[in-house]
Amino acid sequence: MIRRLAIAVLLSGSVASADRKSTPPEPWHAIAILDVVGPSDDVAHSFESGLESQLDTMHVRMITRATVREKLRSSTRWAEGCVVGACLAEVRAQTGAEMVLLAALTGSGTTFGYVVSLVRTDTGRVLAQESDRCDVCTESEAMVHATLATAKLVGAIPDQLRDDAAEQSAAVDVAVNTAMNAAVNRRHAAEHRRMRRVGWTLALAGLAVAGGGAVLYLAGGDRPAYGLATATAGGGLALGGLTVLAF
Numbered sequence: 607m608i609r610r611l612a613i614a615v616l617l618s619g620s621v622a623s624a625d626r627k628s629t630p631p632e633p634w635h636a637i638a639i640l641d642v643v644g645p646s647d648d649v650a651h652s653f654e655s656g657l658e659s660q661l662d663t664m665h666v667r668m669i670t671r672a673t674v675r676e677k678l679r680s681s682t683r684w685a686e687g688c689v690v691g692a693c694l695a696e697v698r699a700q701t702g703a704e705m706v707l708l709a710a711l712t713g714s715g716t717t718f719g720y721v722v723s724l725v726r727t728d729t730g731r732v733l734a735q736e737s738d739r740c741d742v743c744t745e746s747e748a749m750v751h752a753t754l755a756t757a758k759l760v761g762a763i764p765d766q767l768r769d770d771a772a773e774q775s776a777a778v779d780v781a782v783n784t785a786m787n788a789a790v791n792r793r794h795a796a797e798h799r800r801m802r803r804v805g806w807t808l809a810l811a812g813l814a815v816a817g818g819g820a821v822l823y824l825a826g827g828d829r830p831a832y833g834l835a836t837a838t839a840g841g842g843l844a845l846g847g848l849t850v851l852a853f
Contacts, residue, residue, distance in 0.1 A: 634765055637724070638669040638703035641689065644711040645745070653711060653749055660757040669701050677701050691730040698727035704767065705733060707760075711752055717741050718748030722756045726767065733767075734759050805849075 639657075644650035658668060677700040678684045684696045689708055697706055708723045719739035726733050736755040740748050 634665055635705065635763055635767075636667045636669060636701070636703045637705045637707055637760065638674045638697055638701045638727075639671045640674060640697065640706035640708055640725075642671065642709045642711070645714060649711055649745065649749060653709060653753060656749065656753040657756055660753055661760060666760055666763070668707075669703055674701055674703075690725055690732065694725060694727040694730045703727055705763075707756070709752065709756065711749065713740075713745070713748065716743060718743060718745060720748065720752035720755070722752065722759060724759060724763070734762065 639654060642650040642653055644653060654671065658670075661668060674697070678697070681696055681700055684700070685693065688694060688696075689706075694706060697703055705724050705726055708725065710721045712719050717740070719737070721735070721737040723735045724733045725731065736759045738751060738755065740751065743751075
């Protein structure tokens with residue numbers, strides 16, 4: 607009985623381990639293909655199909671244009687033509703995408719070019735962009751180059767997107783604190799200058815009064831007391847002014 611129980615535990619553990627290994631991890635990012643503009647619809651579809659085969663699905667989850675259009679069709683807040691800015695928040699709300707992919711494939715004959723952009727749906731800002739031009743190549747070659755460039759762009763997305771809102775808030779706080787500190791420093795400097803003026807005024811006035819008292823005291827034949835008192839008061843006033851200057 608004990609042996610059967612042990613075997614059952616081992617088997618259940620093996621099954622659970624196998625289940626864990628077979629369950630794929632969640633992709634790091636979800637990207638919605640919002641718009642692909644090409645010389646023809648076939649080129650746009652070929653680009654999207656080629657991109658899906660190039661991307662590492664363990665790294666990203668691509669949401670096709672058809673799925674995006676279907677989810678946005680019932681939205682009362684969505685308007686065609688939104689590619690950047692705050693309006694992309696509705697794409698995020700309807701699809702859960704952190705970013706949208708915009709691709710423009712242009713050209714004819716032997717001259718082709720492409721511009722591929724990743725735009726964040728939370729801030730509406732361009733996260734990364736790739737562009738190139740080929741003057742002597744076929745349409746197929748140009749599309750392969752655009753597909754590889756897009757896969758490289760998506761593969762370079764960091765695991766954790768930068769928190770732009772927090773950084774902007776921190777920058778505002780730094781600017782406010784810097785301005786407040788500058789204002790406080792200006793007030794302290796102005797107060798210091800004012801106190802120095804007061805100190806010099808007291809010191810010079812005190813010296814003048816002390817000098818006048820000394821003259822009265824020495825000029826009088828009987829050494830009048832008021833002369834000595836005046837000189838003493840002037841000296842005290844001058845001492846007060848010097849004290850203010852010292853601090």
